[in-house]
Amino acid sequence: MSSTRHRTESFVPAVQRELERMIAVGELKGGERINESALAIKLGMSRAPIREACRSLEQTGLLRSEINRGFFVREISMKEALDIYDLRAHICEMAGRLAAAAVTAEQLDEFDALVEQMEAAAEANDVGSYYPLNVDFHTRIITVADNHYLAQIWPALESSLHLFRTRSFILPGSLRASNYDHRAFVAAMRSGDAQGAGRLLSEHILKGKARLLRTVE
Amino acid sequence: MSSTRHRTESFVPAVQRELERMIAVGELKGGERINESALAIKLGMSRAPIREACRSLEQTGLLRSEINRGFFVREISMKEALDIYDLRAHICEMAGRLAAAAVTAEQLDEFDALVEQMEAAAEANDVGSYYPLNVDFHTRIITVADNHYLAQIWPALESSLHLFRTRSFILPGSLRASNYDHRAFVAAMRSGDAQGAGRLLSEHILKGKARLLRTVE
DNA sequence: CGGGAACGAATTGTCGACACTTGGGGGCGA
DNA sequence: TCGCCCCCAAGTGTCGACAATTCGTTCCCG
Numbered sequence: 001m002s003s004t005r006h007r008t009e010s011f012v013p014a015v016q017r018e019l020e021r022m023i024a025v026g027e028l029k030g031g032e033r034i035n036e037s038a039l040a041i042k043l044g045m046s047r048a049p050i051r052e053a054c055r056s057l058e059q060t061g062l063l064r065s066e067i068n069r070g071f072f073v074r075e076i077s078m079k080e081a082l083d084i085y086d087l088r089a090h091i092c093e094m095a096g097r098l099a100a101a102a103v104t105a106e107q108l109d110e111f112d113a114l115v116e117q118m119e120a121a122a123e124a125n126d127v128g129s130y131y132p133l134n135v136d137f138h139t140r141i142i143t144v145a146d147n148h149y150l151a152q153i154w155p156a157l158e159s160s161l162h163l164f165r166t167r168s169f170i171l172p173g174s175l176r177a178s179n180y181d182h183r184a185f186v187a188a189m190r191s192g193d194a195q196g197a198g199r200l201l202s203e204h205i206l207k208g209k210a211r212l213l214r215t216v217e
Numbered sequence: 218m219s220s221t222r223h224r225t226e227s228f229v230p231a232v233q234r235e236l237e238r239m240i241a242v243g244e245l246k247g248g249e250r251i252n253e254s255a256l257a258i259k260l261g262m263s264r265a266p267i268r269e270a271c272r273s274l275e276q277t278g279l280l281r282s283e284i285n286r287g288f289f290v291r292e293i294s295m296k297e298a299l300d301i302y303d304l305r306a307h308i309c310e311m312a313g314r315l316a317a318a319a320v321t322a323e324q325l326d327e328f329d330a331l332v333e334q335m336e337a338a339a340e341a342n343d344v345g346s347y348y349p350l351n352v353d354f355h356t357r358i359i360t361v362a363d364n365h366y367l368a369q370i371w372p373a374l375e376s377s378l379h380l381f382r383t384r385s386f387i388l389p390g391s392l393r394a395s396n397y398d399h400r401a402f403v404a405a406m407r408s409g410d411a412q413g414a415g416r417l418l419s420e421h422i423l424k425g426k427a428r429l430l431r432t433v434e
Numbered sequence: 435c436g437g438g439a440a441c442g443a444a445t446t447g448t449c450g451a452c453a454c455t456t457g458g459g460g461g462c463g464a
Numbered sequence: 465t466c467g468c469c470c471c472c473a474a475g476t477g478t479c480g481a482c483a484a485t486t487c488g489t490t491c492c493c494g
Contacts, residue, residue, distance in 0.1 A: 010284055010477070012272065037445065046479045048265065051447090052272045055229070059276035061369050067227055068485055070446055083364040090311045094304070147300040149377065152278055153370045160366065227447070254475065263449045264476090285455050287476055 011045050015053035018043065023062060023073060024162040030075040034063065060156045062163070076163040078216065085209035088157050089202045091150070092138075096185065096201030098145035100194040107144055111137070111186045115179060122175035130175050137182060141201070174211055181207065228262050232270035235260065240279060240290060241379040247292040251280065277373045279380070293380040295433065302426035305374050306419045308367070309355075313402065313418030315362035317411040324361055328354070328403045332396060339392035347392050354399060358418070391428055398424065 022028040034054060040047045054071040057063040063071045076084075103111075114137050121130035135158065142154045181204040188197035239245040251271060257264045271288040274280040280288045293301075320328075331354050338347035352375065359371045398421040405414035 008284075010282075012477090033445095035445075047446090048268075048478055051265075052269055055269045055272040056276045059273045061366070065227075067225075068446060069487095080365045084366050087311070087364060087366050087370075090307070094307045147304060148297045149278070149301050149304050149374060153304075153373060156370060157366060229447090250475095252475075265448055268477090285476060286457095 011049035012052045012056070015043060015049055016056055019053060019057055020062065020159060028073050030073050030163055032073045033069070034071040034073070036070060061160050074163055076160065081161070081164050081212065082209060084157055084160055085205060085212065089205035089209070091157070092205050093198040093202035095141050095145045095150060097194045097198030098147060099141045100189040100192065100197035102146055103144050103189050108186065108190050111140070111189070114140070115182050115186060118179045118182060122179050125175065127175065134178070228266035229269045229273070232260060232266055233273055236270060236274055237279065237376060245290050247290050247380055249290045251288040251290070253287060278377050291380055293377065298378070298381045298429065299426060301374055301377055302422060302429065306422035306426070308374070309422050310415040310419035312358050312362045312367060314411045314415030315364060316358045317406040317409065317414035319363055320361050320406050325403065325407050328357065328406070331357070332399050332403060335396045335399065339396050342392065344392070351395070
């Protein structure tokens with residue numbers, strides 16, 4: 001992105017990641033407009049790759065576009081956040097089921113390792129460590145499920161929740177409970193209980209939804 | 218798109234629709250490369266909006282991009298096609314359930330009207346009429362389900378099947394059977410049986426998958 | 435003192451140009 | 465004859481520019 005590395009990787013994916021990061025971290029807030037020129041200068045490139053990246057993110061639901069006004073960080077209503085949880089839960093039922101049927105012994109060990117890491121983070125109430133591990137855990141399930149289109153739509157559901165400041169909804173006390181679910185899910189996979197694994201994972205998401213609802217009241 | 222209508226609608230959505238059409242109709246075939254310059258000339262515009270539209274379609278899964286080689290129409294393997302059916306079926310279970318719970322009397326009548334139109338097309342073995350009606354029917358279910366993210370991911374699943382020449386898989390005889398499912402689904406919605414509606418819709422998709430499988434053997 | 439039109443700055447949507455990369459064909463050596 | 469390398473055409477990735485549009489502000493009129 002700096003200067004003279006030519007044509008070995010397109011700018012577009014980099015911009016895409018950068019925008020996702022800015023949104024996830026809160027540098028860009030819901031409803032805010034993307035200033036293409038300013039971002040282009042900041043990243044040391046022209047507006048063309050910026051706009052292409054924005055088009056991508058528009059399709060994933062992170063941005064929206066208004067004619068002649070450019071791209072805006074999408075704002076997500078409470079209803080939409082709950083919509084996402086419902087859909088994620090339903091999709092996870094399938095993902096968990098497929099993953100349980102396809103998971104290998106090595107993968108199971110990797111899941112165990114992740115759970116242990118999360119356990120440590122949960123004990124320390126270290127949300128900053130827990131969060132990415134949690135994302136990794138769920139992404140890995142999708143990967144193991146081995147359904148191309150499942151993997152394709154997952155990022156949209158995952159990243160859109162960033163619009164809602166997900167982190168603030170992870171109450172310190174809930175980390176342990178959340179990881180308890182993970183452990184149970186892995187156990188179900190290990191025992192070959194596909195149906196159960198799917199159900200557990202779905203319920204796990206719905207608990208997250210319930211936590212969200214509780215924080216609003 | 219012609220000449221001097223300025224800035225009342227962006228070119229990008231138009232290009233997007235045009236590319237989708239070309240793919241659906243078969244003017245662009247799986248694996249084929251999008252020649253940006255040629256398409257730009259053909260549509261009477263520069264390459265910028267073309268590329269932005271391609272980025273969008275890349276995200277939806279209709280195109281893929283290779284560094285320094287541009288955009289290609291995505292090819293879809295048999296496994297991926299079956300993946301889509303599985304995912305569609307699972308998602309439709311939810312969509313049907315939600316739709317049944319939210320549908321209004323007027324909407325039910327609209328569904329009935331659609332079913333009648335499809336019935337006529339089925340009787341006449343007119344796949345060309347049946348197909349868009351069928352797409353409309355399912356899209357409408359998603360709309361009625363009223364889950365924003367459900368509606369967002371649906372087009373990707375819907376359009377990706379175009380890559381597989383869906384039409385050829387609609388065997389003449391299957392139109393009636395397919396519409397029989399539609400009728401049963403609407404009936405379930407009307408009777409307020411949300412669970413049943415979801416199940417019926419899911420099974421309806423799985424029958425499509427089964428038909429696809431049968432055509433290969 | 436308030437509302438609205440008109441001006442100007444800021445920003446988007448699109449364009450044409452250019453450097454670089456890729457793929458293919460012809461020529462050269464073996 | 466076969467294989468390799470070089471060169472060239474085709475085409476992408478990115479850039480800078482420009483017209484059209486939006487937004488904020490000022491100014492005018494009531």
